[in-house]
Amino acid sequence: MSVTQHAEPAVTAPPAPGPKETDGRTAQRPLALRLLARPEVGVFLGAVAVYVFFLVSAPPVRDGSSMANVLYQSSTIGIMALPVALLMVGGEFDLSSGVAVITSALTASMLAYQLSMNVWMGVLLALLVSLAIGFLNGWLVVKTGLPSFLITLGSFLILQGVNLAVTKLVTGNVATDDISDMDGFDQAKKVFASSFEVGGVQVKITIVYWLVFAALATWVLLRTKYGNWIFAVGGNKESARAVGVPVTFTKISLFMLVGFGAWFVGMHNLFSFNTVQSGEGVGQELIYISAAVIGGCLLTGGAGSAIGPVFGAFMFGMVQQGIVYAGWNPDWFKAFLGVMLLGAVLINLWVSRTATRR
Amino acid sequence: MHRHHRAAALTATVLVGALFATGCSSSSGGKKSEEGDAAASAGKATTPRMTVAMITHASPGDTFWDLIRKGAEAAAAKDNIKLVYSSDPSAGAQANLVQNAIDQKVDGIALTAAKPDAMKDVVAKAKAAGIPVVGFNSGVSDWKRLGMLEYFGQDENIAGQAFGERLNQLGAKHALCVVQEQGQVALEARCAGLKKGFSGDTDILYVNGTDMPSVKSTITAKLKQDSSIDEVVTLGAPIALTAVQSVSDASSKAKIATFDLNKELVKAVQSGTVQFAVDQQPYLQGYLAVDSLWLYKNNGNFSGGGTAPVLTGPAFITKDNADDVAKFAAKGTR
Numbered sequence: 001m002s003v004t005q006h007a008e009p010a011v012t013a014p015p016a017p018g019p020k021e022t023d024g025r026t027a028q029r030p031l032a033l034r035l036l037a038r039p040e041v042g043v044f045l046g047a048v049a050v051y052v053f054f055l056v057s058a059p060p061v062r063d064g065s066s067m068a069n070v071l072y073q074s075s076t077i078g079i080m081a082l083p084v085a086l087l088m089v090g091g092e093f094d095l096s097s098g099v100a101v102i103t104s105a106l107t108a109s110m111l112a113y114q115l116s117m118n119v120w121m122g123v124l125l126a127l128l129v130s131l132a133i134g135f136l137n138g139w140l141v142v143k144t145g146l147p148s149f150l151i152t153l154g155s156f157l158i159l160q161g162v163n164l165a166v167t168k169l170v171t172g173n174v175a176t177d178d179i180s181d182m183d184g185f186d187q188a189k190k191v192f193a194s195s196f197e198v199g200g201v202q203v204k205i206t207i208v209y210w211l212v213f214a215a216l217a218t219w220v221l222l223r224t225k226y227g228n229w230i231f232a233v234g235g236n237k238e239s240a241r242a243v244g245v246p247v248t249f250t251k252i253s254l255f256m257l258v259g260f261g262a263w264f265v266g267m268h269n270l271f272s273f274n275t276v277q278s279g280e281g282v283g284q285e286l287i288y289i290s291a292a293v294i295g296g297c298l299l300t301g302g303a304g305s306a307i308g309p310v311f312g313a314f315m316f317g318m319v320q321q322g323i324v325y326a327g328w329n330p331d332w333f334k335a336f337l338g339v340m341l342l343g344a345v346l347i348n349l350w351v352s353r354t355a356t357r358r
Numbered sequence: 359m360h361r362h363h364r365a366a367a368l369t370a371t372v373l374v375g376a377l378f379a380t381g382c383s384s385s386s387g388g389k390k391s392e393e394g395d396a397a398a399s400a401g402k403a404t405t406p407r408m409t410v411a412m413i414t415h416a417s418p419g420d421t422f423w424d425l426i427r428k429g430a431e432a433a434a435a436k437d438n439i440k441l442v443y444s445s446d447p448s449a450g451a452q453a454n455l456v457q458n459a460i461d462q463k464v465d466g467i468a469l470t471a472a473k474p475d476a477m478k479d480v481v482a483k484a485k486a487a488g489i490p491v492v493g494f495n496s497g498v499s500d501w502k503r504l505g506m507l508e509y510f511g512q513d514e515n516i517a518g519q520a521f522g523e524r525l526n527q528l529g530a531k532h533a534l535c536v537v538q539e540q541g542q543v544a545l546e547a548r549c550a551g552l553k554k555g556f557s558g559d560t561d562i563l564y565v566n567g568t569d570m571p572s573v574k575s576t577i578t579a580k581l582k583q584d585s586s587i588d589e590v591v592t593l594g595a596p597i598a599l600t601a602v603q604s605v606s607d608a609s610s611k612a613k614i615a616t617f618d619l620n621k622e623l624v625k626a627v628q629s630g631t632v633q634f635a636v637d638q639q640p641y642l643q644g645y646l647a648v649d650s651l652w653l654y655k656n657n658g659n660f661s662g663g664g665t666a667p668v669l670t671g672p673a674f675i676t677k678d679n680a681d682d683v684a685k686f687a688a689k690g691t692r
Contacts, residue, residue, distance in 0.1 A: 174420065174424040320576065
């Protein structure tokens with residue numbers, strides 16, 4: 001007697017209020033909530049929060065040229081964060097991406113200088129080298145089946161050593177020679193490292209590339225067959241293969257895409273600073289990965305977007321520069337950076353949890 | 359599919375080859391315009407071959423440390439010494455490298471004591487094994503306590519003060535000390551010295567030295583935040599060259615002066631984009647450290663009588679004397 005009474009409420013739950021066409025499980029939740037549940041919207045709100053915070057606490061941020069500066073810093077992170085994010089959606093990591101940027105810059109600079117070639121030749125050969133590194137990373141990952149974390153940890157260390165040793169071997173120094181007086185330099189600088197004026201504010205061209213690449217990546221990810229393949233191989237490699245997705249091609253091409261990004265940022269570094277120190281770039285790979293993760297890419301692959309990492313990179317740039325604009329005690333700089341990022345990520349998490357709760 | 363790939367690869371190779379062949383060469387700059395200078399070379403000692411271990415706390419790929427190593431190699435070549443160079447930025451690993459040298463039974467050790475207390479035990483062990491240890495570059499206030507034979511380097515604090523006094527003469531009012539590695543003792547000591555010697559205000563800014571675009575925008579941000587800054591003081595040559603761009607990005611009127619040199623920086627001093635540089639003469643430090651071990655072994659000499667350090671800096675490089683330094687800097691030895 002008492003038993004049936006006890007069980008009754010659970011069995012006959014009161015029907016959901018409102019129209020009865022759906023059974024509650026497939027009910028359309030309000031548009032706002034559905035939007036909030038998307039990872040890139042969470043990070044967007046986090047980025048807005050950070051932006052507003054510094055807008056209030058750091059008066060110089062209100063200046064247009066300060067914003068251009070913040071965006072410049074964000075763009076150099078963001079351009080690399082895009083392919084790194086796509087690779088993560090595809091279920092792999094690349095720890096060598098930070099030093100690969102420097103490898104590319106060193107290659108272009110040293111080849112052009114040592115062979116006294118037009119710098120465009122160096123730029124072109126550096127692209128080939130960067131793509132080859134990406135190909136090798138991808139090929140090893142696919143062929144061995146080992147975690148990309150291990151493979152690219154290896155290539156990270158190899159590139160770090162090669163950067164230093166080859167530079168020393170070729171130039172006799174640990175930094176490349178100044179190539180700013182060579183043929184083609186000014187042209188290449190225009191392409192990779194120029195700036196233009198918008199309403200009295202000098203805007204760096206990398207910002208434009210960043211946004212264009214982001215738009216392109218979004219389109220590829222959401223509107224093309226290749227984009228579907230990326231999600232598929234990141235979700236479940238075996239099922240992807242079973243339904244005819246070319247897993248090997250997709251993975252290797254993603255690694256090569258990271259190579260392309262490394263080349264692009266490497267060329268920017270080279271043409272804005274004229275020389276490259278061979279020890280640079282270490283640690284940057286984690287910043288790229290962080291930007292992608294903050295941007296809602298899952299560490300396990302199969303989920304993410306290209307727009308999320310844009311906001312992730314913006315958040316990084318904003319916090320890093322915002323602390324300086326705010327004039328806070330620099331001893332605490334790293335701690336502030338960590339707290340702000342953690343805070344932003346928590347907002348992101350909270351928003352998406354609240355939004356998906358029923 | 360495969361054939362297709364191969365064809366594409368072949369086309370690319372041919373294209374690149376063609377570009378080479380058609381002479382896509384630069385008419386200015388490049389290796390061709392560089393003159394072939396041989397490195398400084400003197401006679402060679404006829405003393406028996408000895409082995410010296412040089413162990414530093416350098417992070418790999420830094421232009422500054424490369425000069426130290428070149429100086430050490432020059433001395434080694436001249437003194438018939440086999441030089442074993444190793445480095446590790448973490449104190450524990452550096453101590454292990456010293457132990458390694460002791461195990462190899464080297465004839466002398468040249469050591470940077472950036473983290474002096476971590477070196478205490480191994481230096482004592484080396485002494486017990488009868489291996490002389492000389493200090494250089496870092497540890498000016500600790501080398502005696504550690505029981506090192508002699509010391510070659512710059513007192514960073516004194517160099518910072520001299521830097522500050524020079525800024526006073528030049529009429530600067532508000533300096534920004536840019537530190538590229540937070541918590542590095544020598545760099546912090548420079549800024550502390552600067553604060554002491556400089557009569558105006560000194561702010562400190564931390565930047566990430568391994569990421570130049572970030573260095574550039576961070577300095578720009580600081581100059582925007584505080585427009586009264588009229589002097590950017592950097593602690594490494596590549597950072598100074600980047601600061602030049604930051605100053606123009608921020609359309610600030612600040613001038614730039616720096617610690618340490620490289621060849622691009624000497625050019626910048628010559629052209630006036632960088633006001634002056636303070637050189638601690640790393641080549642000299644490396645050279646003297648190795649050479650002193652040779653002298654000690656062959657003639658029992660040691661500099662400073664075990665009580666005073668040998669100071670290799672601060673040497674000021676300004677527009678007036680930059681030309682003299684430029685030819686050595688271009689060779690990568692100054």
